[in-house]
Amino acid sequence: MPEWLEIALRTLLAVVVLFLMTKLLGKRQVTELSLFEYITGITIGSLAAYVSLELDTNWYLGLVSIAVWVGVSLVMEFLQLKSKTARDILDGKATVLIKDGKIMEDNLKKERLTTDELMEQLRKKSVFKAADVEFAVIEPSGDLNVLLTKENQPLTPKHLGIKVAPEQEPQAVIMDGEIMDEPLATIGLNREWLDTELEKLGVAIENVFLGQVDSYGQLYVDLFDDQIKVPEPQKKAALLATLKKCEADLEMFGLSTKEQKTKRMYEQCSIALEKVIDEVKPLLIR
Template sequence: MPQWLEVALRTLIAVIVLFVLTKVLGKRQVSQLSLFEYITGITIGSLAAYVSLDVEANWYLGIVSLTVWVVVSLGIEFLQLKSKAVRNFADGKATVLIKDGKILEDNLKKERLTTDELLQQLRKRNVFKTADVEFAIMEPSGEINLLLTKENQPLTPKHLGIKVAPEQEPQAVIMDGQIMDEPLATIGLNREWLTVELKKLGVALENVFLGQVDSYGQLYVDLFDDQIKVPQPQQKAALLANLKKCEADLEMFGLATDDDKVKTMYENCSQMLMGVIKEIRPLLIR
């Protein structure tokens, strides 16, 4: 067998084996690497290169070594699931770097982290003063997470006492001009509904690159032609406007009549409709 063909076959085998073993190790191996996982990843990559290129040695020995590394890594991960002591030994512990706006210099030295590196990590999170940080911690993965002081935290509807409606995951119902039936069925809709909504927007199905339906049943589309502007759905805004108009009409009718009984009825209806608008407003202004 020509040497180039042998190297090609070895590389193909290494790629397949490496892919299978990585799938066995799971997503954590490619997302959050502990110290041992980092070493394992480097070693597995080196062994895969050995299997591909070292034509002087038996290729199957590299596969055996790869398998042993994966089995050991799986064993350690299993022990980590069962024991915190093993987790602390293999992954290490989190280290507090800032507390109550004060930098803990001893912990910085322990992690071999300079002040410049700490400030750089803070700037990545749009924090430019350490005094604004209530608590900052370095995770075992090396990532730095922080909690801002109360006065520096972003303002949310909860801080203002405003109730907002829950938001569910939007469903992609059109991709590359093709209707996705499963997401449509998930939200209880069908192709006929989608066709009607596309007609309202004035676009053809084959011109839609991506179409998504939010949790309130509104369709948003992105077209292949970026020069074409598609109007945003206005159903919720129109409904809110109609409700407010009805409320205003009831108040006007109450003011226009001289019959006290009818006036009271209109006022009561207006108050009830005002309460309905207040309850559903968070749903309609999103």
């Protein structure tokens, strides 16, 4: 067999083996590498290159070495899942860098971080003053997590005492101009409904790059042509406006009648509808 063909076949074999081994090790091997996993990744890559190019020795020995490294990695991951002590030894512990707005200089030196590097990490979190930080910790992965002081935390509906409806995952029902039947079925809709919504927007299915349906059944589309503006769905706003109009009409009817019994009935209905509006308003103003 020609050498170039043998190298090509070995390289394809190495690619397949690397893919299978990576799938076996899991996504964490790619997203959050510990020190040992980083070393494992480099070593397995070097062994794959050996399998591809080394013609003078038994190439299958490289596969044996890769299998051993992967086996050791799986054992390490099993130990980390079962033992907190093993996790602390292999991954390390989180280190507090800022507490009550004060920088912990000793911990900073322990992690071999300079003040400039700390400030850079804070700026990545949109924090420009260390005094604004209540608590900051560097994780074993190297990420810096920050808790701002109460007065510097973003305002949320909970702070204002406003109830907000839960949001479910939007479903992509159109991709690249093609209807996705499975997501449609997941939210209990069909193609007829989708055709009706597209007709309301004045959009043809083949012009839609991406179409998503939120948890309230509203369709949002992004077109291939970015110059065309598509109006956003107004179902919730229209419903809220209708409810408020009904409340106003009931108040007006109550003021316009002279019959006391009828007046009280309108007033009671208006108060009841006002309570309903207060309850559903968080669902309709998102």
